[in-house]
Amino acid sequence: MKLTFLGQSCFLIETMGKKLIIDPMILSNPLATKIKIDEIKVDYVLLTHGHYDHVADAEMIALNNNAFIISNFEIVSWYEQKGLKGHGMNLGGKFQFDFGTLKYVVGVHSSVLPDGTHGGASGGFVLSNSEACVYFAGDTALTMDMQLIPKTCPGLDLAVLPVGDNFTMGYEDAIIASDFIGCHRIVGCHFDTFPPIKIDHEVVSKAFKDQNKTIILPQIGQEITV
Ligand code: NI
Ligand code: MN
Numbered sequence: 001m002k003l004t005f006l007g008q009s010c011f012l013i014e015t016m017g018k019k020l021i022i023d024p025m026i027l028s029n030p031l032a033t034k035i036k037i038d039e040i041k042v043d044y045v046l047l048t049h050g051h052y053d054h055v056a057d058a059e060m061i062a063l064n065n066n067a068f069i070i071s072n073f074e075i076v077s078w079y080e081q082k083g084l085k086g087h088g089m090n091l092g093g094k095f096q097f098d099f100g101t102l103k104y105v106v107g108v109h110s111s112v113l114p115d116g117t118h119g120g121a122s123g124g125f126v127l128s129n130s131e132a133c134v135y136f137a138g139d140t141a142l143t144m145d146m147q148l149i150p151k152t153c154p155g156l157d158l159a160v161l162p163v164g165d166n167f168t169m170g171y172e173d174a175i176i177a178s179d180f181i182g183c184h185r186i187v188g189c190h191f192d193t194f195p196p197i198k199i200d201h202e203v204v205s206k207a208f209k210d211q212n213k214t215i216i217l218p219q220i221g222q223e224i225t226v
Helices: 058-065 073-081 144-152 171-181 201-210
Strands: 002-005 011-015 018-022 044-046 068-072 086-089 094-097 100-106 123-128 133-136 158-162 185-189 214-216 223-225
Touching: 002 185, 044 058, 058 068, 058 073, 068 073, 073 086, 086 094, 100 144, 144 171, 158 171, 171 185, 171 201, 201 214
Parallel strands: 018 044, 044 068, 068 086, 133 158, 158 185, 185 214
Antiparallel strands: 002 011, 002 223, 011 018, 094 100, 100 123, 123 133
8 A cells, every 4th residue: 555645634545456535635735736636546535524624625636537535424415416426424434445444433623614514523534455454533632532443443554643733633642642543653644734733843753753653744745655
């Protein structure tokens, strides 16, 4: 499985011969100007929740690619009313897709779509297949529910956790989260895009290292093989 970081919480995921994108905000991300959105080829668009910094380019990418949107029921229904196709889920549910199994898991956060429509519950995804198992936490606080992930999902090879603080948990809580989920190989997201979530990369990396954990704070465009 290969992940490519496209800024904020957006990753391109290549696995089992399929391409997925999660939480795309590219055109309005001043840090991601080198990413050419028209060259993005995907089969699926995964959305953790309805906030603008996660769905901004979802419609354009889905239309360009005739791609399926996968999110919670409320968000998928909103896109279906626009004529897009999708697969709605809700918290605690998993479904077998042609790229693997997705489980939509608890995120402690809010969710509203760009036009003010309620965006349902906010969540994250655990993606598992014969290549790897990866947790995309979405926007979330540290929550005890994370302890359920190792009890209900295959062992994690990698976890993508928000570390920018203010709108989500910060890096100190992400370290505790990595214990809760039983995964010590962490990729940070949701940092540096806006002034309130700017982080000191050295401080964050050292804090993880001091706990014998690894965190990658990816550059936009950086590829990570799982
Ligand atoms: Ni959010
Ligand atoms: Mn966000």
